[in-house]
Amino acid sequence: MDIIFHHPTFDTEYWLNRLQQALPGARVRQWKQGDQQPADYALVWQPPVEMLSGRKGLKGVFALGAGVDAILSKLQAHPDMLPDGVPLFRLEDTGMGLQMQEYAVSQVLHWFRRFDDYQAQKLQGKWQPLNDYRREDFTIGILGAGVLGGKVAESLVAWGFPVRCWSRSKKDFPGVVSFAGSEELGSFLSGTRVLINLLPNTPQTVGIINRQLLDQLADESYVINLARGVHLVEADLLSALDSGKLKGAMLDVFSKEPLPEESPLWGHPRVAMTPHIAAVTRPDEAIAYIAKTITQLEKGEAVSGMVSLQHGY
Numbered sequence: 001m002d003i004i005f006h007h008p009t010f011d012t013e014y015w016l017n018r019l020q021q022a023l024p025g026a027r028v029r030q031w032k033q034g035d036q037q038p039a040d041y042a043l044v045w046q047p048p049v050e051m052l053s054g055r056k057g058l059k060g061v062f063a064l065g066a067g068v069d070a071i072l073s074k075l076q077a078h079p080d081m082l083p084d085g086v087p088l089f090r091l092e093d094t095g096m097g098l099q100m101q102e103y104a105v106s107q108v109l110h111w112f113r114r115f116d117d118y119q120a121q122k123l124q125g126k127w128q129p130l131n132d133y134r135r136e137d138f139t140i141g142i143l144g145a146g147v148l149g150g151k152v153a154e155s156l157v158a159w160g161f162p163v164r165c166w167s168r169s170k171k172d173f174p175g176v177v178s179f180a181g182s183e184e185l186g187s188f189l190s191g192t193r194v195l196i197n198l199l200p201n202t203p204q205t206v207g208i209i210n211r212q213l214l215d216q217l218a219d220e221s222y223v224i225n226l227a228r229g230v231h232l233v234e235a236d237l238l239s240a241l242d243s244g245k246l247k248g249a250m251l252d253v254f255s256k257e258p259l260p261e262e263s264p265l266w267g268h269p270r271v272a273m274t275p276h277i278a279a280v281t282r283p284d285e286a287i288a289y290i291a292k293t294i295t296q297l298e299k300g301e302a303v304s305g306m307v308s309l310q311h312g313y
């Protein structure tokens with residue numbers, strides 16, 4: 001079995017060695033321009049079109065991350081990039097769930113314990129205890145209740161917050177109120193104090209966090225965007241912050257990355273940000289998952305993690 005690998009920034013040598021150890025019967029190689037030699041599986045991130053297009057004998061492509069929007073948009077421009085019938089897989093959790101939990105819990109607690117207000121007071125040299133917030137006024141709403149949204153929901157339930165989620169299909173997560181479909185989006189938003197975004201980037205979700213949506217949240221609410229920058233209309237977020245409707249935002253992803261230096265988000269006192277690091281691919285866990293999936297595929301067994309090209313995630 002032959003496996004080709006391409007990632008623009010990962011330590012390729014490390015990945016090749018560890019993949020070889022995990023799949024001792026396979027021949028694993030870095031794909032280089034011009035390489036049209038046979039391959040059974042391709043492991044990719046931002047693949048050059050020629051790496052995949054027209055390839056015969058390919059049995060599966062693995063995206064080396066959770067989101068497949070970049071691959072799918074390339075596929076739209078070059079439909080022959082993924083040969084007909086070749087399944088596309090993505091990473092399911094592989095260590096990203098815990099990282100998302102850490103991020104979401106730490107930020108929710110930061111706001112819940114009013115550390116943002118105390119920081120502002122500190123800058124004014126003000127010593128003033130404030131009223132505590134109550135958990136019943138701090139409903140967390142998670143957009144997207146898939147692998148990562150589900151993990152984040154679980155961790156916030158454990159901290160005693162009222163938690164609700166919104167997805168295409170209904171969920172049955174312990175302690176979480178589930179809303180599904182566009183007809184239930186309004187009820188989901190009503191009363192939500194902290195909105196956490198973990199949706200995939202699809203034509204249906206682009207621009208979903210806009211003025212109309214933000215207006216439906218509780219007053220003095222907060223937004224955490226952990227998914228993709230295109231979900232959020234940045235100008236609408238800034239207006240909602242300036243009107244007082246929103247109290248704070250924590251952003252990991254942006255419509256343009258790196259965030260251009262002229263963006264007003266940099267200087268806004270109630271916007272905090274990180275440079276798209278909410279959850280990164282952990283090589284060892286990802287390799288174990290890919291090796292297990294390939295082994296199952298080779299035995300003709302059912303696997304999970306297959307992307308629906310129809311749904312775009």
Ligand SMILES: NC(=O)C1=CN([C@@H]2O[C@H](COP(=O)(O)OP(=O)(O)OC[C@H]3O[C@@H](n4cnc5c(N)ncnc54)[C@H](OP(=O)(O)O)[C@@H]3O)[C@@H](O)[C@H]2O)C=CC1
Binds near residue numbers: 068205
């Ligand atoms: N910032 C970062 O560092 C990272 C960001 N990400 C982002 O997080 C995203 C989520 O990852 P993951 O949890 O693994 O993805 P999943 O595919 O497991 O979950 C997606 C969720 O979104 C729901 N959904 C999709 N479309 C709609 C829609 N139109 N209306 C309502 N709900 C919808 C799905 O509903 P249903 O369950 O019914 O199918 C599902 O619950 C990734 O696509 C990626 O963009 C991922 C990793 C790191």
Ligand SMILES: O=C(O)C(=O)CO
Binds near residue numbers: 064067277
């Ligand atoms: O895995 C993903 O989709 C990411 O965004 C990683 O940064």
